[in-house]
Amino acid sequence: MSGVDGERWLRVTAVPMMAGDTVTGGVAVLQDVTQERSAQIALQILAARNREILESISDAFYAVDAQWRLTYINRKAEEIWGRSRRDLLGLNLWEAFPATFEPQAHDAHLRAAETREVVRMETGSAIRGHWIDLTIYPAADGLSVYFRDISERKTAEDRLRESEERHRAILDSVLDYAIFTTDGEGRIETWPRGAEAVFGWSAAEAVGRHAAITFVPEDRDAGVPDAELAEARDTGFAANVRWHRRKDGRRVFIEGSTRPLRGDGAEPLGYLKVGQDVTQRRQWEGRQTVLVAELQHRTRNLIAVVRSMADKTMRRAADLGDFREKFRDRLEALARVQGLLSRLDEHDRVTFDELVRTELTALGVPDAGPERVVLDGPAGIRLRSGTVQTLAMALHELATNAAKYGALHQPEGQLVLSWRFEANGEGDRPWLHIDWREHGVVMPDPGTAPHGSGQGRELIERALPYQLKARTSYALEEDGVRCTISIAVSATVADG
Known part of the structure; x- marks a missing residue:
């Protein structure tokens, strides 16, 4: 038995002294075991403290002996496993959780037991389908295993990785x-x-x-x-x-x-x-600036042309009705040429045959039939943009005069409009040569004023040479008007 004497621990061993069957006395042996008892108490305190720590930590913990029997399970492990330690302690780890440990986790336990080295890993757990951070420590009589549920962290990492992949995909697209x-x-x-x-x-x-x-x-x-x-x-x-x-x-x-x-x-x-x-947009903005400036320039020029046209028409008009008719016709001709110019792309040009047919069609000339109107010349001769408006107005004046008084008005009249292209003309530039010739026209008697106004003739003989550096002639011949115009044109000829 053990007793205490003050602050010392003693172990008392008593042996009876016998005489036959009679006890005649006894011998007591006292042994001082204070140090041994103090060591036991310290170990008990340490064990209790370790249990307290293991029960309070956020990690799950379990221990197995050399035969894989579960010797300790803390509260957190019970919570994650969903099973009571009373039901598990003493059971073989693999029998307690058959087919629930992932192969990697199973191999990690074996490796730690064999190598006596610490093994740490992150692995999926078939128990409740969680991810765990697993650390296995070799112990003197088995293994001590800490693990924690890292499912939330892995989910957050997966979401972050997915977010980064989406972000990368967005950037790459x-x-x-x-x-x-x-x-x-x-x-x-x-x-x-x-x-x-x-x-x-x-x-x-x-x-x-x-x-x-x-x-x-x-x-x-x-x-x-x-x-x-x-x-x-x-x-x-x-x-x-x-x-x-x-x-x-x-x-x-x-x-x-x-x-x-x-x-x-x-x-x-x-x-x-x-x-x-934004290079393309920048280039378009630059082009837009140029186009706006060009539009402003053309608008100013157009207003000047309309004003000049109104003044000249007014000077030569017989009365207000005559002015209204002629001014309207000239405005419509001007509108037609502006329509042609407005449909062009940056490097396009109006061709001469297109200009001629537009003006003659507006006057109804094609209805006269091929025996009345002959158009003879190559297609696709490109006109310089700066020459189109003035040349169109000259053609309008010639066609209007022919429709009212000349070859397109009189029953026996005929209009022959021919043109040719000279690739290397004056000044080593390409030139267009136009020949407007009317036949079968009964002309006024000599000494009488010709029909029509002189505005068209003034435009041909004065404006074209002055504005476009053209060479022109205008003559009233025996059977009709003859007009020639030679003008520099673009260096290229359109297909067709």
């Missing part, structure tokens, strides 16, 4: 935007497909180089790349709207910005650069 990042010094760190499409460098070629490679030489010489980063660092934003340079040397206009990527420190971790390729 936006090919007219260059979106990339640099480090704090401006060296390129990421280079998606959009940046490659806009600037031409591949990711392998661009990453690690300074973003200044995308700037045009004059901006690099002026220190613009570093100034842009400095502005973004100091203000949080820097506009980047300027011409840039592609790998092949061509220029691309970018509308974008640079923003700092902030961390905990005062200096940026890097920079985000976003820019849209």
Whole structure:
């Protein structure tokens, strides 16, 4: 038995002294076991403390002996497994959870037992379908195993990975935007497909180089790349709207910005650069500016032409009715030529045969039949845009006069309009030679005033040579009007 004497522990062993069957006395042996008892108490306290720690930690814990029998299970393990320790302690681990441990986890237990080394891994757990972080420690009499449920973290990681993949897919699909990042010094760190499409460098070629490679030489010489980063660092934003340079040397206009990527420190971790390729829009804006200026120029010229036309018509009109009729006809002719010009693309030209047929059709001339009107000349001779309006008005005057008084009015009249193209004419330029000839016309008696006004003749003999440097002639012959016009034209001839 054990007793206590003050602060010391004693073990008492008593042996009776016998005489036959009679006890005659006894012998007591006292042994001081204070140190042994203190060690036992300390071990009990330590064990209790360890149990308290194992029960309070957030990790699940279990221990097995060398025969894989479960010797300890904490509350967290009960919670994750959904089973009571009373039902599990003493059972073989593999028998307690048949076919529930993933092969990787099973092999990890065996490896730790065989090598006596710590094994740590993340693996799926068939028990409740969770992900676990598993750490196995070899112990003197078996294994001590800690594990924690990391399903939420793995789900968050999966969502983050999916988000990154979606983000990467978005960046890779936006090919007219260059979106990339640099480090704090401006060296390129990421280079998606959009940046490659806009600037031409591949990711392998661009990453690690300074973003200044995308700037045009004059901006690099002026220190613009570093100034842009400095502005973004100091203000949080820097506009980047300027011409840039592609790998092949061509220029691309970018509308974008640079923003700092902030961390905990005062200096940026890097920079985000976003820019849209608006080169085509920029070119269209430039073309639009030119077209607006051209429209303003043409409008001013057109107003001047209308004013001059009104003045000349008024001077030669017999009365207001005569003025209204002639001025209306000339305005319609002017509108027709403007219609032709408005349908042209930038490099198109009005052709002479198109101009002739438009004017004659408006006057109803084709209805007269081929015996009345003969058109003879090559198709597709391109007229200079600056000559079309004045030449069209001259043709209108000739056709109107012929329709009212000449070959297209009188029953025996005939109009022969021929033209030819001279590739190397005066001044080594291409020229168009036009011959308007009327036949079968009864002309006024000599000395009497010719029919019609002299405005058309004035336009042909004075305006064309002065405005277009044309060579012209106008004559009243015995059987009709004859007019010739020679004018410089475009160097090319349209197909057909």
